[in-house]
Amino acid sequence: MILRKRTLFLMLIDAMLINLAAFGSFYLRLESFGEGAFLEYYHTYYVTAVIATILYIAVFHVFGLYNRLWQYASTGELLSIVYAVSVGTGGTVAAVYLYGLMNAATLTYIRMPHTAAVLLWLAMVFLIGGSRFIWRILQENTYDRHVPGTKKQVLIVGAGDAGVLAARELKNRNYRDGRPIGFIDDNHSKQKLQLLGIPVLGTRKDIVRIVNGYNIDEVIIAMPSASGDSVREIVEICEKVGVELKIMPGVYDIISGDMNVNPIRQIQVEDLLGRDPVCVDLEEVAGYVAGETVFITGAGGSIGSEICRQIARFNPGKLVLLGHGENSIFDIEQELRAEHPGIDYITEILDIKDRQKVDLIFRRYKPGVVFHAAAHKHVPLMERNPEEALKNNLIGSQNLAEAADKIRVKTFVSISTDKAVNPTSVMGATKRTVELLIQSLDRRSKTKFVAVRFGNVLGSSGSVIPTFKRQIAKGGPVTVTHPDMVRYFMTIPEAAQLVIQAGAMAKGGEIFILDMGKPVKIVDLAKDLIRLSGFEPDVDIKIQFTGIRPGEKLFEELLTAEEGITSTKHSRIFVAKPNVIDVKLLEELTHIVRERGSYLTRDEVIELLQTVIPTFRQKDTKVVANQ
Structure with missing residues (x-):
């Protein structure tokens, strides 16, 4: 009812403006001919006014001019007005001309002067456009008078589209x-x-001067395409003058759905990495996922749950969530049902080491695509539980891969890690063994088996960021293993999207390697996070070096010495050259693990892994084994 009253009110206003425009167009056209000329055309004016009122209002309704919030009017609304007025004016001229023809025998001068028609169009654009845009003008100029507002002074870094968006x-x-x-x-x-x-007040070199001169309280970085180094430089400048710092999200935040109603947020450590948004070939991805039954193992984990979110956007026929932890599976299922209710979701709680249950689930649902993200990933924990890493990562993966082979799954994507390259940890060695297993099975299977290898993901469970945040919240110290420790990082959504894209490119047997960008020193990451939390490193929050943990390396690699890479059509995805694989050794390894898995000693686990990966050498570290 409110909308109807509003529409009727606008129609009434428009009717008055239309008649004003019609009168003005005739008056201006005939004024120079004297009062008699206007009286002579009075009947024509009367007919024109009636027809124009009816016709314009009908056209405005068709063009949706009564269904817009004019306080947010922009050039799009102005163009709509011009189009509607043009159609209405053309219709009015034609209608008046036809009316004159039908009444030619009894009436005269029922023809609208050409100049009056042009004047009518101009007057309508001016009056209707002005009446609409006056709402925006009033809205933009009444803040100071009617809203108390804040005394906080804001400086926006970036005078582009994002900067304008921040100001608005x-x-x-x-x-x-x-x-x-x-x-x-x-x-x-x-x-x-x-x-x-x-006004544009200066460049980034002038930030300190401007902040002090204008008493700036807050700086908003509005440069979505800026590099991590640029963002870090601005952060360091702003820290010198002690202003609050916020950032506008980039395109990637919008694509991934991370952007909430408030597009201006606190700056995060991810912003300092400056990674470019991922470009996904939507058509290619939809081509192998849409309508398919898709399995995702480890669906409750950081990577697995994000793959679930991304896959749900491409309308799979069924999305089967497999996991060992019931709470995490329940959480991701509830989230997906709320965000994408039209998809058939199935949840299965299982241990991937249970071959019979794995075979049963594959036969029951017959998936077309499998994303295998389930694994034991924590390096120090797996050093203390090496037999569990071997059982879960190797045997569990073999169960899944062989079950996929039996029912001829189209594509099987296994998630790997940069720790599989020249591994020094049990976890890394087991993941390297899985890569070899996947490539071996691909050579005799109709299923396309591929692995995707990448480094650390920011914010994942067990990663350094949540650990650092907890330590900062307690007042420190922030613990870093070694001052020279470096790692590759990417965001969870970025990794998930590239994994899905790699699956679309799979021909079988590839190890896809994701572009991880520049390696980041862990100590620099810790310092950045301390500063973003409003503290000064080693002044407010201490950084403590604890020493390299068992199985860790100072730096990670993405390729082995014998591997080279070839580019793909995606700029962020590469393919490692295939390795020579001793299938017999792999079979012997998996047979022994199946026979004696839980009873293997630490030394036996290392010896077994070395039979398949001769380069795997475990340093003599003091590790308490759970046996």
Whole structure:
């Protein structure tokens, strides 16, 4: 009812404006001919006004001009007005002309002057456009008078589209979260210009001067395409003057669904990596996932759950969530049902080491695509439980792969790790063995078996970021194993999207390697996180070096010495050259593990892994084995 009253009110206003425009167009056209000329055309004007009122309102309704929020009007709404007025004017001229023809025998001068038609179009655009945009003008100029607002002064870094979006976002919140004082931009052609009436005050070199001179309280970084080094530089500059720092999300946040209603957020350590958004070939991915039954093992884990979220966007026929932990599987199922209710979800709690249950599940649902993310991944824990790493990572993967082979699954994607390259840990060695197993099975199977190898993911369970955050929250110290420790990092959504894309590119037998960018020093990551938490490293929060843990390396690699890489059509995905695989040794290894898995000693586990991976050498570290 409210909408109906609003529409009727707008129609009434438009009717008055239409008649005003019609009168003005005739008056201006005939004024120079004297009062008699206007009286002579009075009947024509009367007919034109009636027809125009009916026709314009009908056209405006068809063009949806009564269904828009005009306080947010932009160029799109202006174009809609121009189109609607053009159609309405053309229709009015034609209708008046036809009316004149039908009444030619009794009436005269029922023909609208050409100049009056042009004037009518101009008057309508001006009056209707002005009446609409007046709402936006009033809205944008009543904040200061009607809203108390905040005294917080805001400086926006980036005078581009994102910067304009940030300024408008602050306006849309009635300046409650800050008032934009100016922009910062390194483009010299933008200096001393204005956006939305807000001046560009200088470049990033001027941030300290501007912050002090304008009493800036908060800086918003609005450069979605900026590199991690650029963001880090701005963060360091702002830390010198002690202002609050926020950031606008990049395109990737929007694509992955991470952006909430509030697009301006606190800066996070992920922003300092400056990784480019992932470009996914939606058509190619949909081509092998849409309509298929898709299995995801480890579906409750960090990577597995994100693969679930990404796959759900491509309308699989069934999405089967496999996991060992009931709570995590329950959580991801509830989330998916709320976000993508049209998909058939199936949850199965199972241990991938249980061959009979694995075979049963594969025969029951007959998947077309499998993403295998289940694994024991924690390096120090697996050093203390080496037989469990071997049983779960190797035997569990073999159970899944052989079950997939039996029912001829189309594509099987196994998640691997950079720790599989020249492994020094039991976990890494087991994952390397799985890569060899996958490649071996692919050579005799109709299923396309591939592995995807990448480094650490930020924010995953067991990663350094949650650990650092907990330590900072307790006041420190933040523990780092070694000052020279470096790792490759990518975000969880980025890794999941590239894994899915690699599956679309699979021909069988490949080890896909994801572009991990530049390696990051762990100590630098710790310092960045401490600063982003509002503290100074080694002043407010101490950094303590604890020594390299069993199985760890100072740096990780993405390729073995015998592997080379070839590029793919995706700029972020590469393929490692295939290895020579001793199938007999693999079979002997898996047979022994199946026979004696739980009773294997630590030394026996290492010896078994060395039969398949001769380069695997375990340093003599003090590890307490659970046996």
